Every structure is written in structure tokens, then in C-alpha cells.
Amino acid sequence: MAFDRPALVAHARDTIREGSKSFAAASRLFGRTTRERVWLLYAWCRRCDDLADAQELGGTLGDQAGAQDRLAEIRDLTAKAFAGQPTGDPCFDAFGLVAHECGITPAMAEDVIAGFALDADGWRPQSEGDMMRYCFHVAGAVGVMMAVVMGVPARREDILDRACDLGLAFQLANIARDVAEDAEAGRCYLPAEWLAEKGIPESEIMAPRQRPALAELAARLVALSQQHEQASRIGAAQLGFRQRWAILSAAGIYGAIATEVGRRGEAAWDERVHTSGRAKLGFVAKGLAAALLRPPRMDALPKWNRRQLAAMAREPG
Known part of the structure; x- marks a missing residue:
């Protein structure tokens, strides 16, 4: 080559x-x-x-x-x-x-x-599973490749699972943050079943009267994102120190985006949520501290996992 x-x-x-x-x-x-x-x-x-x-x-x-x-x-x-x-x-x-x-x-x-x-x-996601399948493709699978780039061997399925979790967390945060931008582009990544539960037609997703219900769906996305981010920290603990520090810093930066979308509620899409340069430095420092500590314990891993989503991805349709 x-x-x-x-x-x-x-x-x-x-x-x-x-x-x-x-x-x-x-x-x-x-x-x-x-x-x-x-x-x-x-x-x-x-x-x-x-x-x-x-x-x-x-x-x-x-x-x-x-x-x-x-x-x-x-x-x-x-x-x-x-x-x-x-x-x-x-x-x-x-x-x-x-x-x-x-x-x-x-x-x-x-x-x-x-x-x-x-x-x-x-394509449009009809169910939560459909949405998670999409998140697997565009971000979870990238997390797996990133782990391979960092030297994680294919036999370490446990670490690859957690790398996928981090990608899923990132994409769920992106979906919550970018609802307005996606709607303007004629796209929607919120499951049709979720929208139906709240009585939100996709064509009216950004209508002012739909904001309270839309904010509830965003909070649901944020909760999913946070579950997968927490799971990813378990895998990060198995990496070398510098790799662990980098991954935990990235998790903090993107986790802050999800948290801010949830905090803003109905105002989440008035302007695009982002993390300032100063805040990024803060998360790098927090990532360093986290890299020196044991990861938080989880009572249960998230509902959706890499192998489940990969199997769904290979099903027809």
C-alpha cells in the first residue's frame, strides 16, 4: 500500500x-x-x-x-x-x-x-427498535470500529458492546438536539409510534402547540442516551489510561449536549445546543478524574445491545 x-x-x-x-x-x-x-x-x-x-x-x-x-x-x-x-x-x-x-x-x-x-x-423509524437500529448503523457501528482502532481485539465482545453503547449515546443526543434541523430537511428520526402516542403528526412536529409533547419525547431520548453513556464507561475502564481518558472526555462532552437538551425543555430547539471551548476543557479535566477512578456500577445494562441491533440490521426491511 x-x-x-x-x-x-x-x-x-x-x-x-x-x-x-x-x-x-x-x-x-x-x-x-x-x-x-x-x-x-x-x-x-x-x-x-x-x-x-x-x-x-x-x-x-x-x-x-x-x-x-x-x-x-x-x-x-x-x-x-x-x-x-x-x-x-x-x-x-x-x-x-x-x-x-x-x-x-x-x-x-x-x-x-x-x-x-x-x-x-x-426510511422512517416506526418503533423504538427501528430508531435504535438506525443509531447502531450511523454511530454504534462506528464506536465498534473506533475500539478496533484503539487495539481492542475482536474476541473482547464485552468491550466492543460498550463501545457501541457510546456511539448509541452520541446518536440519541444528536437526534434530540437536531429535531428542528432534521424537520427542515424533511427527515424525522423520532419513532412514528412515539409521535402517535403524543398525537404529533410528523408534518407538525415543530408547531408551537406541539412543543410540550415534543419536549417529553426529547426527555425520553435523553434518558436513553444517558443509560448507554453510563454503560460505555464500564467498557472504558478496560482500556489503557490515555484511551480511557479520551473516551470519558468525549462521553462527558456529548453527555452534556443531551443533558442541556433535556434541561431546556420546550426551548431546546430555539437555538442549536453546543458545548463551548471552555466547557470542553472542563470535561477533559473531569475525564481525567474519571479515568483514575472505578466506573460507576449499573444495576442493569440498557435494553438495547450491539448484538441484538446487529441482528435486526441484517433482517429484511
Whole structure:
């Protein structure tokens, strides 16, 4: 594989700095090799997401016509990356490099790409299970690959389960935070059954009169996110110190987003919830303290788990 690794790492570093300040902040806590590999993997995730949504670094969604063609391009470039072939796109070349170095498999990548396929099909979750299946694809499966990048062996199913939990927690927080943005783009990731329970038509999801009921659903999402975040801390305890520190810092940063959405209630979508640079530093400090302590005990793990969701993902429809 004759790629210019330093150039790909530099491009990936710039991509994460522009695409996710939260992940960029947490990634600085890894050792050099792991940090670079995390950047390389992130670059692929970001580029796939941008291609799928016809956007730039997570910005405003573009024209969604041709979604199936863009999905085919993602699969084609990813296949070339796994084959060690130049793709003409540094983000896919970066993925080929990190997949080769860490043993990421095509099946792992397809778990993520399947989430883009759902969006390309105009899919909507009908049940909580459907929503969690989507969260598995677009974030839980990424958490699994991140664990592999950090050196977690495939036989450590327990750690991979908890890595998936962290991804699920992140995505549930994203769904709660981005209800208004998703509605503007013609998307909805709240289960139809949840909306029906509250008497909210999807077409009226952001209507002022629906805000009290919508805030209750957001609180439900936040509670799910917090359960999975807490579970992820059990797995983080099995990692090396710097890896543990980075993961716990990221969990704190994203956990704060979920908490703030819940705290704001009906005003959660008046402006986009974010974490300030000063707050991120605070969570890095809290992550350090947490990395030195034993993880909190849980009476029971969350209802939804990686293997259950992966099995659902492979069912027809």
C-alpha cells in the first residue's frame, strides 16, 4: 500500500478539526499512533456522511436527488480502499490505510454504510427498535470500529458492546438536539409510534402547540442516551489510561449536549445546543478524574445491545 501516510494523516487531522470540534478535542488525549488512526477513520466517516447528504463537513443538506448514485459511489470507493487501490479521495485512501493497519473488515464498514442506505430510501423509524437500529448503523457501528482502532481485539465482545453503547449515546443526543434541523430537511428520526402516542403528526412536529409533547419525547431520548453513556464507561475502564481518558472526555462532552437538551425543555430547539471551548476543557479535566477512578456500577445494562441491533440490521426491511 504505497500511500503518503503523513499527508493522509494531515488531511484527516484538518478534517476532524473542521468537522467535529468535540471529537478533535478528545482525540488529542490519545497517544500519537492511536490519535492518527482515529483521525484517519473519522475522515472516512465524515466524507461518507457528506457524500450521502450532498453536504460539506456536516453543513446544510444539499439537493437530495441522486441519493442512490451517491450511495453507490460510497460503496465503490470503500471497496477500492479495502483493496488497497488509490481512490482519488484522500478520505477513502485514509480509510484504506487505517483498515489495513488495524484489521477493520468490510462487514464493519457495511454496517455503517447501511445507515446511509436507509436515508437514501427515505426510511422512517416506526418503533423504538427501528430508531435504535438506525443509531447502531450511523454511530454504534462506528464506536465498534473506533475500539478496533484503539487495539481492542475482536474476541473482547464485552468491550466492543460498550463501545457501541457510546456511539448509541452520541446518536440519541444528536437526534434530540437536531429535531428542528432534521424537520427542515424533511427527515424525522423520532419513532412514528412515539409521535402517535403524543398525537404529533410528523408534518407538525415543530408547531408551537406541539412543543410540550415534543419536549417529553426529547426527555425520553435523553434518558436513553444517558443509560448507554453510563454503560460505555464500564467498557472504558478496560482500556489503557490515555484511551480511557479520551473516551470519558468525549462521553462527558456529548453527555452534556443531551443533558442541556433535556434541561431546556420546550426551548431546546430555539437555538442549536453546543458545548463551548471552555466547557470542553472542563470535561477533559473531569475525564481525567474519571479515568483514575472505578466506573460507576449499573444495576442493569440498557435494553438495547450491539448484538441484538446487529441482528435486526441484517433482517429484511
